[in-house]
Amino acid sequence: MNDLELFRDQIRLWTLKQLHHLGFGHYGGSLSIVETLAVLYGKEMNVTTENFKEVDRDHFILSKGHAGPALYATLALKGFFPMDMLLTLNQNGTKLPSHPDRNLTPGVEMTTGSLGQGFSVAVGMATSLKLSGSTHYTYTIVGDGELNEGQCWEAAQFAAHHRLNRLVVLVDENKKQLDGWTKDIIETFDLADKFRSFGFWSTRVDGADMEAIHQAIIEGKEQKEKPICIILDTTKGQGIPYLEEKEANHHIRPSDEEKDIIRQAIEELEKKVSEKEAGR
Amino acid sequence: MSMTELKLEEKEMRQVYSETILELAKKDPNVIALDADLMSSISLNKISPQISDQVINCGIMEANMMGVAAGFSLTNKIPFVHTFAQFATRRAFDQLFVSLAYAKLNVKILGSDAGVTAEHNGGTHMAFEDLGLVRLIPNATVYEASDSTMLRKLLIQNYKEYGVHYIRTTRKKAVKIYDENETFPKGKGxxxxxxxxxxxxxxxxxxxxxxxxxxxxxxxxxxxxxxxxxxxxxxxxxxxxxxxxxxxxxxxxxxxxxxxxxxxxxxxxxxxxxxxxxxxxxxxxxxxxxxxxxxxxxxxxxxxxxxxxxxxxxxxx
Structure with missing residues (x-):
């Protein structure tokens, strides 16, 4: 897992660097999907700069579009665009808007950010690939707060009806939405159970454990009858203790003190990454 | 246009819609017709057995249907979407706007039962706003078909042109206005x-x-x-x-x-x-x-x- 751990740390580092450079943004929900993006782009999916224009390959849609910075870090590390472009996040005229735009950013497959819609688009792609006889998979990351949207459950019914066994829905259960804890706003109850009752194969794993995420995907793919749903038990602000503990961590505009703390976290990650890079 | 007697056509608009979809789908395997549990209202059920892999009844899920259409477009398919005009626009506006138009994808939408032609479905189903809503969307093309010759030609034109196209129509018989040789270029009256x-x-x-x-x-x-x-x-x-x-x-x-x-x-x-x-x-x-x-x-x-x-x-x- 060494290379994958390095990739994960690089994604986390560059996610933080983008937001720190900008001075505000969706820290919490970007950090909670870092491990999942590392598994998808570092191990599971066959998406590369070379095959990106082809239809018959794996596909990924970030339905929880506000986590755009984490996707951008991943795509830059995969060579879709230069690393220094990451620091243009949300600047005037940028190709990296806070929510992904397929017409602006190399490697971004779909424009998302209006919650619930990316789930449907992934379902449409998976249906299209299935009808074409493709053996490739469509992956989407959906937020637990995003599941408030009724459209997600329309998409889930459609996916189950069409037995989309090559659709992998990863739910980032970081337990918070913009206004606070999901349990206080719209309680999710047992999401794995919910998806199972909708006709999915479903399991719940530690969303900070890349091996567990990967194993769950493999296990889901062994059955051929149902779409796959993996509930990722994550922490908003994952991997950065100060941000994990901060109560309101959906969209953060750090104070000067907090900026120092985040800068320290960046320095620590930079050190860790360069040590790992040296040890390769 | 001669000033002869104004007469109803022999074919209903819905029949022309489904026949044109059938013709396009047989010619091009990338053509996909999506509907939201109104297939029999627009006569798609009559042709779907002949092109069963190219017709999907999405159920009563207009928002999801727009997203599914986007997914088809992303994989180079050409989705034709039908539902009643108010569901295609009022109900699923943000999906039409973001997942299709803003994402610059390819979709052809038929909004049927235009305005008063919704008749006994009444106020909930009677769209007097659909043209206005779609007109607000940058680069969307908006048509209203006045007879079946026009509907058929517009559908074929839309098939050939990438982008978001909306056609508003009635489902039943229209008054015949045009003969079959007429053409209906975009941006013309x-x-x-x-x-x-x-x-x-x-x-x-x-x-x-x-x-x-x-x-x-x-x-x-x-x-x-x-x-x-x-x-x-x-x-x-x-x-x-x-x-x-x-x-x-x-x-x-x-x-x-x-x-x-x-x-x-x-x-x-x-x-x-x-x-x-x-x-x-x-x-x-x-x-x-x-x-x-x-x-x-x-x-x-x-x-x-x-x-x-x-x-x-x-x-x-």
């Missing part, structure tokens, strides 16, 4: 009758009313021009300028709210390039209701008689 005193610009079911109004006016020695402005966005500015310069008085006629649709498009265009008085016939500050088409047309003022009276009033006759 059809000059159905030239004239010097007033120009009636109409679309959809109001085209036949406009032609009837012109006949009534003729009896009073008023020479009315009639335009079928089937391309509501982009609208035919050149033809409108010609009409404004020649007649100096425009009356728009639409089975739609006067805000946002054809009347707005004509007024917005001419006020910038050739301002003349424009009177808009259409629905004003009202919701839909149940009733037969003839009753509803009277109620909302969507008749030849009403158009002719507006012309007479404004010509000082």
């Amino acid at each position: 059809k000059l159905l009758r030239d004239g010097t005193d007033v120009c009636i610009v109409a679309s959809g079911i109001m085209v036949a009313e406009a032609l009837q109004a012109a006949r009534e006016l003729e009896k009073k020695s008023i020479d009315a021009m009639v335009i079928d402005m089937y391309s509501i966005k982009p609208v035919d500015a050149e033809l409108l300028t010609y009409a404004a310069e020649k007649t100096g008085l425009i009356i728009t006629a639409e089975n739609h709210n006067v805000i946002g649709g054809l009347g707005s498009a004509v007024a917005e265009t001419l006020s910038e390039i050739k301002p003349v008085p424009i009177k808009r016939v259409g629905v004003r500050e009202k919701f839909g209701q149940v009733g037969k088409v003839e009753y509803l047309k009277e109620f909302y003022g969507l008749t030849a008689n009403h158009i002719a009276n507006i012309a007479l009033e404004n010509l000082g006759k």
Whole structure:
């Protein structure tokens, strides 16, 4: 897992660097999907700069579009665009808007950010690939707060009806939405159970454990009858203790003190990454 | 356009829709027809057994259907989406806007049961706003089909042109306006009758009313021009300028709210390039209701008689 751990740390580092450079943004929900993006782009999916224009390959849609910075870090590390472009996040005229735009950013497959819609688009792609006889998979990351949207459950019914066994829905259960804890706003109850009752194969794993995420995907793919749903038990602000503990961590505009703390976290990650890079 | 008797066509608009989809789907395996549990309303059920891999009934999920269409477009398929006009626009507007238009994807949408033709489905199902909503979307193309020849040709044109296209139509029989050789380019209107005193610009079911109004006016020695402005966005500015310069008085006629649709498009265009008085016939500050088409047309003022009276009033006759 060494290379994958390095990739994960690089994604986390560059996610933080983008937001720190900008001075505000969706820290919490970007950090909670870092491990999942590392598994998808570092191990599971066959998406590369070379095959990106082809239809018959794996596909990924970030339905929880506000986590755009984490996707951008991943795509830059995969060579879709230069690393220094990451620091243009949300600047005037940028190709990296806070929510992904397929017409602006190399490697971004779909424009998302209006919650619930990316789930449907992934379902449409998976249906299209299935009808074409493709053996490739469509992956989407959906937020637990995003599941408030009724459209997600329309998409889930459609996916189950069409037995989309090559659709992998990863739910980032970081337990918070913009206004606070999901349990206080719209309680999710047992999401794995919910998806199972909708006709999915479903399991719940530690969303900070890349091996567990990967194993769950493999296990889901062994059955051929149902779409796959993996509930990722994550922490908003994952991997950065100060941000994990901060109560309101959906969209953060750090104070000067907090900026120092985040800068320290960046320095620590930079050190860790360069040590790992040296040890390769 | 000859001024022969206005007659209903033999085929219903829905039959023409499904036959055209069948023709396109047989020719091109990338054509996919999506519907939201209204397949039998638009006669797709009659052709779907012949192209079963290319027709998907999405169920009563308009929002999801728009997303599914986006997914098909991303994989180079050409989705044709049908549902009633108000579901395609009012209900799933953000999905149409973001997942299809803003994402710059390819989709052809048919909104059926335009305005009063929703008849006994009443106010919940009666869209007087759909043209306005889709017109607001950057680069979306908006048409209203006035007869089956036009509907068929517009569908084929839309198939060939990448982008978001919306066609509004009735499901039942239309009054026959065009013969089969007619063409309907994007951004153009059809000059159905030239004239010097007033120009009636109409679309959809109001085209036949406009032609009837012109006949009534003729009896009073008023020479009315009639335009079928089937391309509501982009609208035919050149033809409108010609009409404004020649007649100096425009009356728009639409089975739609006067805000946002054809009347707005004509007024917005001419006020910038050739301002003349424009009177808009259409629905004003009202919701839909149940009733037969003839009753509803009277109620909302969507008749030849009403158009002719507006012309007479404004010509000082």
